[in-house]
Ligand code: G4P
C-alpha cells in the first residue's frame with residue numbers, strides 16, 4: 001500500500017457503501033506531509049507531459065494541486081463555484097451536476113489564466129461520477145488548450161467517472177482507486193498499490 005492508501009485505512013471513515021469520509025486529511029483538516037507526497041506522485045507521473053498549468057476546482061482540489069504545481073514548477077488555477085466580485089474578465093464556464101448533492105453548479109475560470117498555448121493537468125480530490133472533471137476538461141477545451149490528463153487523489157472505481165473519462169481517450173492517474181466500501185471495509189484496486 002502507498003502512503004495515501006495507508007492513511008485511508010488508518011483514518012478514513014466509511015459512511016455508507018458509496019461514501020468515504022476523509023475530513024481529517026483532505027476535505028476539512030489538511031495533512032501537509034501527505035499533500036507533499038501526493039504532489040510528488042502527480043509530478044512524477046506527469047513529468048514528461050510538458051505540463052504548463054494545473055487546473056482544479058475549489059475547495060478540496062486546491063491543496064493537492066498546489067503541491068503538484070510546486071513540484072512541476074507550474075501555476076495552479078482553480079475553477080470557482082461562485083462568481084467572484086472581482087472576476088470581471090471574460091469567463092470560461094461549465095455546468096457541473098452533482099448526483100451526490102443533487103445540485104448543479106456553474107463553475108468558471110477567467111480567460112486570463114488559461115490560453116491555447118497551455119498544456120493542462122486537471123487535478124481533483126475525488127472522482128465519483130466524473131462531472132467535476134468533465135466540467136474542467138470542457139473549460140480546457142473552451143480555452144483551446146491541451147489536456148494532458150487527469151490526476152485524482154481518490155477514485156471510487158465502483159462509480160462511473162473513471163470509465164467515462166478514460167473512454168474519451170484521456171489519461172487518468174488516480175493515486176488510490178477504491179473498488180468497494182461494502183460492509184464498512186475499504187478495498188483497493190490492486191494495481192494502484194505501490
Ligand atoms: P463527481 O464530480 O465525480 O460527479 O462527484 P459528485 O458530484 O458525486 O461529488 C460531489 C462532491 O462530493 C465533490 O466535492 C466530490 O469531490 C465529493 N465526493 C464524491 N464522493 C465522495 C466521497 O466518497 N467522499 C468524499 N469525501 N467526497 C466525495 P465538492 O462538493 O466539490 O466539495 P469540495 O470538497 O471540493 O469543496
Ligand code: NA
Pocket residue numbers: 057058059060061124125126132
Ligand atoms: Na473536489
Ligand code: NA
Pocket residue numbers: 027060125126
Ligand atoms: Na470534494
